Every structure is written in structure tokens, then in C-alpha cells.
Amino acid sequence: MQKRQFLGRAALAGMAAALPVSQATAAAGNAGPALLTVTGAVGKVNRGRFDPVRDQMMFKQKLSFDKAHAFDFAALAALPAITIQPTLEYDGKVHTLRGPLLLDVMKAAGASLGDSGKLVLRAVDGYAATVTVAQARAQRYIVATHLDGAAMALGGLGPLWAIYDADKVPKMAAKPLAERFGSCPWALYHIEVQA
Numbered sequence: 071m072q073k074r075q076f077l078g079r080a081a082l083a084g085m086a087a088a089l090p091v092s093q094a095t096a097a098a099g100n101a102g103p104a105l106l107t108v109t110g111a112v113g114k115v116n117r118g119r120f121d122p123v124r125d126q127m128m129f130k131q132k133l134s135f136d137k138a139h140a141f142d143f144a145a146l147a148a149l150p151a152i153t154i155q156p157t158l159e160y161d162g163k164v165h166t167l168r169g170p171l172l173l174d175v176m177k178a179a180g181a182s183l184g185d186s187g188k189l190v191l192r193a194v195d196g197y198a199a200t201v202t203v204a205q206a207r208a209q210r211y212i213v214a215t216h217l218d219g220a221a222m223a224l225g226g227l228g229p230l231w232a233i234y235d236a237d238k239v240p241k242m243a244a245k246p247l248a249e250r251f252g253s254c255p256w257a258l259y260h261i262e263v264q265a
């Protein structure tokens with residue numbers, strides 16, 4: 071691949087090529103680097119097992135897996151997207167976020183989605199939050215790919231952000247703004263499905 075094409079694809083994906091890319095992901099038809107890797111109780115596998123050389127970030131965060139489903143930007147963008155407009159804690163203003171429902175992403179990975187199941191959402195800095203499938207469904211979590219109409223870049227809140235519209239969840243809307251998004255890791259790159 072020519073350098074210019076590579077850089078164009080990385081920019082389109084909204085991130086540097088530092089996130090894991092596997093040969094299995096490329097063979098499965100994903101053209102860009104893997105932005106999100108889903109492990110655990112997944113049924114649609116498109117990449118091989120954990121590789122401590124290729125998966126350095128996961129290695130440093132002490133993760134391991136035998137099978138996974140990896141999504142590039144195009145695969146996530148191909149899923150039906152919804153738009154939410156929560157008030158964000160960073161500036162106290164309403165922002166527009168767009169992306170597929172978290173549970174639709176899990177279904178695309180062939181994940182087991184019983185209400186008692188759990189999803190461990192992990193960010194590139196190692197921050198992890200656990201939500202139940204029932205919570206993700208009730209609060210309509212999305213995997214945001216866009217903020218205010220633009221793809222989110224790595225180094226900011228992106229390229230992916232697991233988030234919901236806290237303003238529309240009465241229990242959360244009653245909390246101070248700084249306490250509404252503890253279960254919403256930005257710079258999301260890994261989800262472990264626990265059936």
C-alpha cells in the first residue's frame with residue numbers, strides 16, 4: 071500500500087495506526103486499522119487470538135483472548151446509527167453524538183446478549199467500566215463515532231466513545247453533571263462480553 075493511501079485511511083478513521091491491526095481483520099474484508107476489538111462471548115470471529123507483539127496495548131493492560139471480532143471505522147459506520155444530544159461534563163453544553171447502538175455492535179460481533187450479561191468497556195488509557203446488557207439497552211448506549219458532525223480523533227474523545235444521553239435518563243439527569251458519565255469511557259478500543 072502506498073504511504074499516501076495509508077495516511078489517508080488512517081486520517082479517515084480518525085486515528086493514528088497505533089491501534090492493533092491483525093492479518094485476520096484484513097482478510098475478513100476490513101480495509102482500515104481495527105478501532106474496536108470485541109472479545110469474550112462472541113460468535114462471529116474475524117481475527118485470531120491475542121498476539122503479545124501485535125496487541126501491545128492489550129498486553130500492557132494484561133488482556134488476553136482466544137477469539138475476537140474486530141471492527142474498523144467502515145464496519146462501524148455501516149451499522150445503523152442514531153444521534154443523541156447529551157449535556158457533556160467537559161463544557162456543560164449540549165453536543166451531538168452519532169454512532170450505532172452498543173448492542174447493535176455486539177450483535178454484529180455475534181455476542182451473547184442475555185440481560186444479566188456484562189460488557190466491560192475499556193479505553194486506551196486502561197480505564198474500564200462495566201455495564202450490564204440490560205443497562206446498555208435501557209439507557210440506549212451508543213458507540214459514538216462522530217461528535218458535532220465530525221469524526222472523533224484519537225487524542226481527544228475518540229475515535230470511539232461508549233456513551234448514552236444522560237439527560238434522558240431521569241435517575242442520571244438528577245445527578246450532578248460530573249457524576250453522569252463514569253460508565254462511558256472515551257477512546258474506547260476494547261469490549262469484553264461476559265455472558
